[in-house]
Amino acid sequence: MEILQNIKYDFMGKRKIALVISTILIIISLASLFTRGLNFGLDFTGGTVVVVNFANPAEVAEVRNRLEASGLNNIVVKNFGGSKDVEITVPPQHEEQSEDNLSGNDEAKLSNEMLEVLQELDSSARITKADFVGSQVGDELVEQGSLALLYAIIGILIYVTIRFEWRFSLGSIAALVHDVIITAGVFSIWQVEFDLTVLAALLAVIGYSLNDTIVVFDRIRENFRKGRKKSTEEVINTSIGQTLSRTVITSFTTMLVLIALFYFGGALIHGFAFALIVGVIVGTYSSIFVASTTTLALGISREDLIPVEKEGADLDHIP
Incomplete structure (x- = not known):
């Protein structure tokens, strides 16, 4: 130099x-x-982030289509780290969620419902991470x-x-x-x-x-x-x-x-x-x-x- x-x-x-x-x-x-x-990410908008692991490489588009068909709107689905892990970001779906009225049980219920849908796609699906942030936060x-x-x-x-x-x-x-x-x-x-x-x-x-x-x-x-x-x-x-x-x-x-x-x-x-x-x-x-x-x-x-x-x-x- x-x-x-x-x-x-x-x-x-x-x-x-x-x-x-x-x-x-x-x-x-x-x-x-x-x-x-x-x-803005989940930290600012509020909502739920779930990371799902599959035994085989997952098709992101197919995962998104299955979840949208189940009634989840405006979700973001992308690979997380590798092709076998998928991160799913779900914004608040209803007004009552935007008011921070979701409890830990509601979050667990949403995660379980998503897991049931994805296990229909691949029975090996399992949740490795689930986080929730309220919109007020x-x-x-x-x-x-x-x-x-x-x-x-x-x-x-x-x-x-x-x-x-x-x-x-x-x-x-x-x-x-x-x-x-x-x-x-x-x-x-x-x-x-x-x-x-x-x-x-x-x-x-x-x-x-x-x-x-x-x-x-x-x-x-x-x-x-x-x-x-x-x-x-x-x-x-x-x-x-x-x-x-x-x-x-x-x-x-x-x-x-x-x-x-x-x-x-x-x-x-x-x-x-x-x-x-x-x-x-x-x-x-x-x-x-x-x-x-x-x-x-x-x-x-x-x-x-x-x-x-x-x-x-x-x-x-x-x-």
């Missing part, structure tokens, strides 16, 4: 192109979120998850303002909001299931993106103190170039782990790994272009980071 050390490139000269790209991505993401919404999770994102952003705003300067804090917040909107937009466009693990991944994306941004901001502050004759654009370009090797290495090694998790980690963390893959790509881009570009647009300068010395301050010690 020596070739990336102190690379000289006019990053800020390309900020208008980056602005157009980011604007297009955000508009597409928001349009999808408002029109299609997120494909799901509503609370949506509210609490949204508050967690909001509190994280507010905390970051305060932290960066104290450590650097308010223009830097707004730049970092712009990058974080950019990353969250685009990552959520990808989930909306492809309708990937959005559950608690994905929400956790979004919070992790915020932390990852902020870490990259802080490294760049630290270098900008140092270079402002060293390069008195350089313009703001030159200082930011130099700072990004000096930290680029660190950014590329960190992102590359992180992506290797996430890709392994995505392909070999199983269905339970598939959404988590996918969200982080998207977040790392978008977060790396935003720490280079969005955060620094926003700070530059707000008019950051050397004088904002270095206190002006009072005239005669060197004589204050004389009585």
Whole structure:
């Protein structure tokens, strides 16, 4: 990675192109979120998830048809881990279920009814897992998850303002909001299931993106103190170039782990790994272009980071 050390490139000269790209991505993401919404998982919608094991590979389409014929609507059927295990997600079927009036006996009754139907298809069918989440719990999770994102952003705003300067804090917040909107937009466009693990991944994306941004901001502050004759654009370009090797290495090694998790980690963390893959790509881009570009647009300068010395301050010690 020596070739990336102190690379000289006019990053800020390309900020208008980056602005157009980011604007297009955000508009597409928001349009999808408002029109299609997120494909909320059981954690947020409520309902029942049952995992059924078969002695032989199961036909997902046949399982779905049998269950729908028995009166279950809007169910999601997919393989779970292997071809012999099938995960069946059943949303609340009646209004009384949406009011969280299902008891443990009702859940067991629903599971047993599903098992009876599937045993007609294959007598070896057996339930290996059954979970139920009430819709009221799901509503609370949506509210609490949204508050967690909001509190994280507010905390970051305060932290960066104290450590650097308010223009830097707004730049970092712009990058974080950019990353969250685009990552959520990808989930909306492809309708990937959005559950608690994905929400956790979004919070992790915020932390990852902020870490990259802080490294760049630290270098900008140092270079402002060293390069008195350089313009703001030159200082930011130099700072990004000096930290680029660190950014590329960190992102590359992180992506290797996430890709392994995505392909070999199983269905339970598939959404988590996918969200982080998207977040790392978008977060790396935003720490280079969005955060620094926003700070530059707000008019950051050397004088904002270095206190002006009072005239005669060197004589204050004389009585």
